[in-house]
Every structure is written in structure tokens, then in C-alpha cells.
Amino acid sequence: MAVRLSVWGLKKLVSQRPAVADVPIIIEREKPISAKDAISLRITGFFPMPTExxxxxxxxxxxxxxxxKPGPHPVIYRFCLDGKTSxxxxELLKEVENRTALGRELMMAYAKFREQILKWMR
Known part of the structure; x- marks a missing residue:
């Protein structure tokens, strides 16, 4: 399924949900692009679902x-019986960079978050 970015949808997202305006949502020429970036660079159209x-x-x-973002940053807690819990x-960025099992969980959670952001643009 492709994602359609329209100027209207991008502007709607930025005005109604400014907290996610800078979150990367698409890849353009191998570079992550946020809604604000897409508006300023005039990037619109259909984009395929991202590869893994x-x-x-x-x-x-x-x-x-x-x-x-300016700190202090929160500590993220995870329910786990046999490992680290905070x-x-x-540390989370390192898990993603190293493509660990936890990194994969974070990637899947981000994918769900990204889906929600794209729904807000409709």
C-alpha cells in the first residue's frame, strides 16, 4: 500500500498535531523526511511503504x-523478567543501530506510531 502525501494533509498534520510535525515519516532519496520537511521541500505524491x-x-x-529535544529526557521502562527494565x-538508539531484538521491537512500535501519524493526515 502506498502513502499519499498532499499539501493539505501535511499542513493539517502540522497545524493540528505540532508535536509530530518533525517526526520522520517517509524516505525520499534515501533520506528520512518529516511533515515539516515535506512542506518546505514541496514533496508530495505517492510513496511506497518503506522496506525493512x-x-x-x-x-x-x-x-x-x-x-x-531539550532535556532532561525520560527513562523508558520495559516489563521484562530476564533482563534490563529501564x-x-x-541506549534505545544503540539497540536500534545494532539491530537487536529490542531494536526490532522498537522498530515495530515506531511503525505503528507512523501509521497513526499518516491517519491523522487524512
């Missing part, structure tokens, strides 16, 4: 975006 490698890239970029954004 592109989804890893988008997830990595998302965690870099979270780290770029993580910083830096």
Missing part, C-alpha cells in the same frame, strides 16, 4: 530526533 531497511532508518532517525534514549 528503510523502516530501520526511519526508526533510527526518530530516536535521534528524540535525543535532539533505558535512556541513548
Amino acid at each position: 531497511s528503510q523502516l530501520w532508518l526511519l526508526t533510527e532517525e526518530y530516536y535521534k530526533y528524540l535525543l535532539s 533505558y535512556t534514549y541513548e
Whole structure:
């Protein structure tokens, strides 16, 4: 399924949900692009669903975006019986960069979040 980006949908997202305006949502020429970037670069049209490698890239970029926000950053807790239960954004980014099992869970969670962002643009 392809994603359709329209100027109207992008502007609607940025005005109604400014907290997600800078979250990367598509790949254009192997570069992650947010809604704000798409508006300023005049990127519209249909985009294929990201491949797994592109989804890893988008997830990595998302965690870099979270780290770029002014701190202090929250600690993320995870229910786990046999391992670590609290993580910083830096640790989560490393998990994504290293393509670990936890990194894959984070990628799948980001994919669901991205789907919700795209629904908000309709």
C-alpha cells in the first residue's frame, strides 16, 4: 500500500498535531523526511511503504530526533523478567543501530506510531 502525501494533509498534520510535525515519516532519496520537511521541500505524491531497511532508518532517525529535544529526557521502562527494565534514549538508539531484538521491537512500535501519524493526515 502506498502513502499519499498532499499539501493539505501535511499542513493539517502540522497545524493540528505540532508535536509530530518533525517526526520522520517517509524516505525520499534515501533520506528520512518529516511533515515539516515535506512542506518546505514541496514533496508530495505517492510513496511506497518503506522496506525493512528503510523502516530501520526511519526508526533510527526518530530516536535521534528524540535525543535532539531539550532535556532532561525520560527513562523508558520495559516489563521484562530476564533482563534490563529501564533505558535512556541513548541506549534505545544503540539497540536500534545494532539491530537487536529490542531494536526490532522498537522498530515495530515506531511503525505503528507512523501509521497513526499518516491517519491523522487524512
